[in-house]
Amino acid sequence: MKWLLLSGALLGTGLAAPAMAADLSRPAPAPAAAVSAPPVFSWTGFYIGGNAGYSWGKGKDAADFYGLxxxxxxxGGQVxxxxxxxxxxxxxxxxxxxxGDISSGAYGLSSKLDYFGTVRARLGYAFDxxxxxxxxxxxxxxxxxxxxGFSDSNTHVGWTVGGGLEYALTNNWTARAEYLYTDLGSKTYDNIGADAGLTSSTTRLGVNYKF
Structure with missing residues (x-):
């Protein structure tokens, strides 16, 4: 009886050894590749771009009186x-x-904004x-x-406020839609002998290249 038990134990050990050896010879599974989150977009940096839009306004003082x-x-462009x-x-x-061509005419008079520009601060909150x-x-x-037929020109200085929405198309290119309200005040025009000025609302689309 003891001989039978000893023979069975030896047989079991002999069968288990090759199986254990086979398990030890198998290559360990490769670790799973780490998945990295995509980098978050940053708006920090210089940019330059162009814009186009439409303005409608109202004359001030004499320009308002004449319906200009x-x-x-x-x-134009921005930086x-x-x-x-x-x-x-x-x-x-x-x-x-x-x-552009921001102009008006009435009663033999005409008014044309030859060019305009702004220097502005911006405050926003980035959702990526x-x-x-x-x-x-x-x-x-x-x-x-x-x-x-008698012309007089003035350079006006005033203020502007507005807002917009900008979207980053790529890491370098962005697109925007913007609204600005502008008040350029009034100046004296010698040819009409009175003060005149204008206010305007501007909606425009733009693209920027971010460095």
Missing amino acids: DPSGWSA GYNYQFVNNVLVGVEADIQG RVLPYVTGGLAYGKNTITDF
Whole structure:
């Protein structure tokens, strides 16, 4: 009986040894590859771009009296810098200039905004690649009033406020839609012997290249 038990134990050990050897010879499974999260987009940096839009306005003082309410298309460019904090709040500064055909005429008089531009601060909150923002600052523009062929021009300085929504198409290219309200104040025009000025609302689309 003891011989039978000893023979069985030896047989079991002999059968188990090759199986254990086979298990030890198998290569260990490769560790699973680590999955890294995509990098979060940052708005920090300099940028340059272009824009085009439409403006409609209202004359001030004598321009309002004569019904000179300029409107028309414009196009131009902008340059700026953004800084995004770790809490996703964004601050920036931007300067732009536009030219176009923003004009009006009545009763033998005409008014034309030859060019206009702004220097503005921007404040926004970044939702990754989506950036809503508000903006405001200084505005300037050259306006010409013609009275039966006699023209006088003035450079106006005023203010502007607005807001917009910008989206990062790639890591370098962004697109935006923007609205600005601008008040360029009034200046004296010698050919009409009175003060005149204008306000305007502008909606525009733009693209930027971020460095």
